[in-house]
Amino acid sequence: MEGSVIGMSTGGKRWCRTAQKDYPAILAVDAVGTVGKPGEGVVDFDVGSLVLFEGSFINGRYIPPVHPSGSSRHREDRTFDQAASVPLGLTTAALARFDQGSAGLPLPWEESGRGKFAGKPFVLFGGATSVGQYSIQLAKLSGLSPVIVTASPSNASYPRSLGTTHVLDRALTPSALLSRITHLTGGAPVEIVFLTAQLPSLEPPVSVLAPGGTLATVWPVIDDAKRAAAPGRKVVRVYGGANTEVTRRTGHSLHRRLPRLLESGELKPNRVENLADGLKGIAAGLKKMEKGEVSGVKLVVGPQETL
Template sequence: MSPQQKALLLPKKQGDFEIGSRSIPSPGAGELLVKIHSAALNPVDYKIKDMGLFVTDYPAVVGMDIAGIVEEVGEGVDNFRKGDRVFIEHIVIHIPFQIPSSESFDSAATVPLGLDTALVGLYGNHFGAGLTPPWAKSVGESKKPIVILGGSSSVGSYAIQLARLSGFYPIITTASPSNEELVRKYGATHFFDRNLSGKQLKAAISKITDSPIGIVYDAISLPETQSVGWELLANNGTLVLTLAGSVKEDEGKGRKVISTFGVPHTPQNVELCSSSWAVVEKWLLEGAIKPNKYEVLPNGLEGIIGGLERMKLGQVSGTKLVAHPQETQ
């Protein structure tokens, strides 16, 4: 019998999570096996459970963001070795990052999906606005305004930081008033209450800049936030969403709606995400990109169930929830 490990399993489509056992996988060619020390939660985790999204084979282990130690190296991998500290989006993976010595497993686990989603949404040619990434030779966004709705969310916080690195100004964001200091720390130059209507927000922004808003990144992407973003967007602008669009593109004004998809293994994203590897590690080491603020959940895998419920009920704000699977009783 192959070696077993405890796992949080989704036994069937739209079922309830339960603690069970699962065989420890072996890495194939070009893959790493990572022993998880920290796993961060994302809204997509409970949406997979509640809505039956993405997963087709059950029982399934869901979850995207992990940090840990390389346990085994697959054939053909020469840039990682057993014992390396890495953070990535899956348990047997193709696209890992080295964890800088300045970061813990917990802080590193908050990075992968949020940063990839922000990065693809801004710079992807298929699932994004197609902007020039800041590691390219020429950065053409200097002194252009950008609006990021939901700046204290994980994706929003990384979108703010990338906008800063791309030279956008002003960087305008919305969040709860309690998170104003947090989003300013990430690099937002102007903050507004997330409860403002589209008309109120547009009037407030007009006092900051008279430049057209060519990019709105809606990190929340509920129908009501999409409507606000659409109202702010200039002719020929792009509204980037993290969920499916509920607003309609209008050919007369040339405004576009793009639903981003931040998985680096997707063929359309491989080139962009691959080119970001070395620079992301450098940014983290230098502090140019700061991981999310986080809260560690108790009780290992069991704690994830309650954490996802808190997220679903809107009880988590400006903080990433992180679990330690190895603490499961």
């Protein structure tokens, strides 16, 4: 593959650690490039096709994708940088609601799942995060409504452009959030809440979730204490790995239809910020994230630009 670009997640203060000890090694998950020469037996990709994919790590070892995460023969409407924002963020958003390991809703990118949930509310904490932006768009495909998200006032307009119906200030207290959400839903039970932003506790999302509902979160650890804080509710931790035995069916279904979703405009990649100096720019990018200077965009790196 030629012209590779990798992405970095900006969904709150999320840091990646790996047990990798042998170098040189591939430490990125999201990647994009063009096909230089299809391998023997490959029929879905031509020379020059745009390919984006998500690999994974098992015991510190990089595992290539077992399926192509998407391709397009038309690159005019998107850049490498935008395409690099798609695989992990989109897959995480999908698995949070549509995989059997979470809420198990019908897949909205398949015809049988389109618009199935009109009138059912959805609440997302972290509407401007990379994962949050994809989650909003999948909620729109599902027909979920109203779509209520939290974000900083400075980022409120972008979630609305993706399909959000209401944006609430992320600084509101839990009681104020519950009051606003109850008003916006007309008292309809909120059966699905997704947490993509780091919060001091699970109190805000749990307070708006109906008994028996599902709280999906990208928090790296969901221990007994966190589950105890949500009595009568299902709490699941979501990681966007589409290559496991559990998630493979949902992941494959999504990525088979990804080219159509991108080309139709039903799915828009994240807004991105390119880091200068290729791989050398990663350290500076992490510093920006640590200082809270990255908001509403995904940082991307071009390895071939390394000086």
